Amino acid sequence: MLFDLGIALGCALVPAMTLEASAEPSTLAWLAVYLVLCLATVVRRRWPAVLGAAVVVGAPVHLLMPTLLTYLLPGVCLYAVARYGRSRLVLALLSVAIVVRLAAARAVLFESDAVSGMLWHIPGEALFLAAPVVLGLYTRARVMVLENLRDKAERLEREQHLMAWRARMEERTRIAREMHDVVAHRVSLMVIHAGAIEVTEGVPEQATRSARLVGEIGRQAVEELREVLAVLRPDKEQAEEAAPRSPQPTLDDLSVLVEQSRTAGMNVDVTFSGARRPLDPGCERTAYRLVQEALTNIHKHAGEGATARVHVRYEPDTLHVAVENDAPTGPAYAPLPSGGHGLTGLRERVTVLGGVFDAGPRADGGFRVSAALPTKETTP
Known part of the structure; x- marks a missing residue:
């Protein structure tokens, strides 16, 4: 102008x-x-x-x-x-x-x-x-x-982005297929062998219970693996077919998780404090995963007969979850494969919700994992 x-x-x-x-x-x-x-x-x-x-x-x-x-x-x-x-x-x-x-x-x-x-x-x-x-x-x-x-130039850039997106979709599909073929196959074999031990005559009762627990955990792992891999599938029909058919775990499912750890030989004490109330699904699921990952780490590193304490405290606007174990008193189990990303993934989950995550060794040689999650009440 x-x-x-x-x-x-x-x-x-x-x-x-x-x-x-x-x-x-x-x-x-x-x-x-x-x-x-x-x-x-x-x-x-x-x-x-x-x-x-x-x-x-x-x-x-x-x-x-x-x-x-x-x-x-x-x-x-x-x-x-x-x-x-x-x-x-x-x-x-x-x-x-x-x-x-x-x-x-x-x-x-x-x-x-x-x-x-x-x-x-x-x-x-x-x-x-x-x-x-x-x-x-x-x-x-x-x-x-x-x-x-x-x-x-803009059209070529859009076509390039489209080609890159297609390449990512194809790679995600290939990864999902290979993970399903490899991991699900191996876990299925574990479940089959555990079932064979469970029905074999002359096997001690403790071994039968352990085999039954291995079978249940294996079936849960396969189901959760399919739910996770459904995210990697670009095909809508495949995603709907692989969509989870059961509700996601919440704090009400902690009893099953703790009983599995007790059956495996761990001493687990669970305490709740505060007025229990239904929370939003993201908070409940994150708290459950925190306890699950912490108990898994105790199984790996604390040895047989380890003692763990789980404390869940409800406050008006915050949910506090803490899992800690004493110093190992016996030899650890045989080394299990680990990617080293469990606690990192938990920290990311908690941070996304706006919470505070903390994990580290205690002065007496034990280990503690805790998180403070902001809460939102939901209608039951």
């Missing part, structure tokens, strides 16, 4: 500064018309053809003849028509009309024979006005080329 105002004021001030003080009233009237047309160049981008037609009809070009300032306003209008106009026919008609208008005005003022003088001046006028027309057409073509290149 500032540039357009500068163009309009420049076109208007040049003839005003060259006007003599003793100008006649008719000259002042023509100058007023010229100034209006100059100020109208502000809208040349929106209505270039209308402005060009107004210049052809009413521009008093004779005021600036024979100087080069004569071509200032017509040149600006023709450049606008060539740059912003939609019709090449309109550009050609306006260009011819302005050239004829300037040649006729020059012939009337400076030639004795108006007709022959006009024909004589037409090539010169066309030469002067060809520059803004060519410049406008070039600028328009250049802008169109740049826009096409920009659109092409």
Whole structure:
């Protein structure tokens, strides 16, 4: 807008500064018309053809003849028509009309024979006005080329993102398939062998209970593995087919989890304090996973006969969960494979909910895992 105002004021001030003080009233009237047309160049981008037609009809070009300032306003209008106009026919008609208008005005003022003088001046006028027309057409073509290149670059970028997304979907599908084939197959074999031990005659009762527990845990692991891998499947039908059919675990399921640990030989004490109430599913599920991961780590590192304490405390706006164990008193179990991401995953779960997570060794050689989770009550 500032540039357009500068163009309009420049076109208007040049003839005003060259006007003599003793100008006649008719000259002042023509100058007023010229100034209006100059100020109208502000809208040349929106209505270039209308402005060009107004210049052809009413521009008093004779005021600036024979100087080069004569071509200032017509040149600006023709450049606008060539740059912003939609019709090449309109550009050609306006260009011819302005050239004829300037040649006729020059012939009337400076030639004795108006007709022959006009024909004589037409090539010169066309030469002067060809520059803004060519410049406008070039600028328009250049802008169109740049826009096409920009659109092409954006389209290629979208196609590249789409190809990358497809590659990720294919990789996720392959990972899900391989994890299901490998992990589920191995765990299924464990469940089958545990079931075989359970029905074998002559097996001690303790071994039978352990085999039954291994089978239950294995079946739960396979089911949870399928639920997790369903997220990696891009196919909607596969995702719906693999969607969980049972509710996610909550704090009400802690008794089952603790009983499994006790059956495996761990001494587990569970205490609840505060007014128990139903909480939002995310908080309940995170608290359950924290206890599950902490008991699993105790199984791995504290050895046989380890003692663990689980404390769940309800407060008006916070749920505190703590799991700790004493220093190991016996040899640990055979080393189990571990990715080392269990506590890191718990920290991320708690942080996402806006809670505080803490895990580390105690002074007496034990270990403690705790979290404070913000709570939101839900309707039972």
